[in-house]
Amino acid sequence: MMGRRSRLVLTGACLVGAVFGSLGLTALHGRSSDHVRAQSACSNATLSGTYGALVSGYLLVGSDGTPLAAPVPRFAINLITADGEGNITRAGTQNAGGTVSPNPGAGTYTVNADCTFTVTYASTVLTAHLAGVLVAGGSKAFVISADANAVNGVTWERQ
Numbered sequence: 001m002m003g004r005r006s007r008l009v010l011t012g013a014c015l016v017g018a019v020f021g022s023l024g025l026t027a028l029h030g031r032s033s034d035h036v037r038a039q040s041a042c043s044n045a046t047l048s049g050t051y052g053a054l055v056s057g058y059l060l061v062g063s064d065g066t067p068l069a070a071p072v073p074r075f076a077i078n079l080i081t082a083d084g085e086g087n088i089t090r091a092g093t094q095n096a097g098g099t100v101s102p103n104p105g106a107g108t109y110t111v112n113a114d115c116t117f118t119v120t121y122a123s124t125v126l127t128a129h130l131a132g133v134l135v136a137g138g139s140k141a142f143v144i145s146a147d148a149n150a151v152n153g154v155t156w157e158r159q
Helices: 004-022
Strands: 048-061 067-083 087-096 099-102 105-111 116-122 128-135 140-145 150-158
Touching: 048 087, 048 140, 067 150, 087 116, 105 128, 128 150
Parallel strands: none
Antiparallel strands: 048 067, 048 150, 067 087, 087 099, 087 105, 105 116, 116 128, 128 140, 140 150
């Protein structure tokens, strides 16, 4: 005869098995499931199309490249267009410390197989570098400033 404690252990094991089974997971048996797969390798082609971007952060240098006395809050909304071959453009509006201005840019990008990427926006005054990671098959990206002149966090979402 099975005691109360034995039934609880057996019931708990059955519940865990049912949950993993319903999710299509077989990790308890040391096998991978057809339902659980790593994202395939990325390339420049993964970053393609038009993305809406929301930027928030702080500028640490002025538009002429000189350090600011205090960080200036900055927010921007942009349309990012990537051609899938390494060329990128940006059009949008930014608000830096209460001053609203256009936020255009053009540059190049490189996507690594692990879905991380870098962007370089060239300008006559300042060159900006970004670092990011593509998620959701390239339909979304998390991006940060990769220069000491700003601290920005950006989310891109494909339109």
